[in-house]
Amino acid sequence: AQSVTQLGSHVSVSEGALVLLRCNYSSSVPPYLFWYVQYPNQGLQLLLKYTSAATLVKGINGFEAEFKKSETSFHLTKPSAHMSDAAEYFCAVSAGNNRKLIWGLGTSLAVNP
C-alpha cells in the first residue's frame, strides 16, 4: 500500500524567495510520484512527475522536484517565488500496475509582496 505525507498545510514566502514544499511517501514497491497544482476554482494541473528515470525532475512554471529514495522524499522547489504561484499543491503516488493515485493533504502556498 502507498501513502503520502505533506508536511506543512500552509507555507508562506516572500516574492522572490525560495519555495520548498515537502512530500514524503511510503510504498512497498518502486513508486511513481506526481505534483499537482490547483489554482482557485480550477482543476488539478500536473506540475511534474517522477517515473524512475532521472531523480531530478523539472516541471512547468520553473518548479522542480528531487526523488530521494533513502529519505523517501519528493520535495518540490522553485528558486524564486512569483505572486502567480499562490495555489494549493498536492503530492500523489502510484505504484506498479496500480494506476490509482494516493494523495497528500495538500499545501497551500501564499506569496507575499
Added chain:
Amino acid sequence: EPEVTQTPSHQVTQMGQEVILRCVPISNHLYFYWYRQILGQKVEFLVSFYNNEISEKSEIFDDQFSVERPDGSNFTLKIRSTKLEDSAMYFCASSGAGLSNQPQHFGDGTRLSIL
C-alpha cells in the same frame, strides 16, 4: 491542448435524489477515473475504468455509485440516493495508453452540495 471537461460545475440536490455527474475525457485516452475531495480532506480515489469496465474501485464506491461510458465520449458517475456526506468536489481524470505511470489529466471538478 486537449482537456478534460466536467459538467455541471456546481450541482445542488436534495438528499435521497439521484445525481449524474458528467465528464468528457481527452479523446485518445483509454483510462478514466473519478476522485472526490470532501472539504478539508484528502483527494480520494473512487473508481477507475478501462475497456468498458471497472478496473478498480475503493471502499467508498458502494452500491449507490455507478459509472458508465454511454456513447464513447462521455464518462458519467451516478449516485443513486444521495446522502449528506456525499457533498464534495468530484474530479474526473483520464490517462493514455501505455505504462501505468502515465499522468492523469483532470477536469475542473463538479461541486456537489446535498441539502
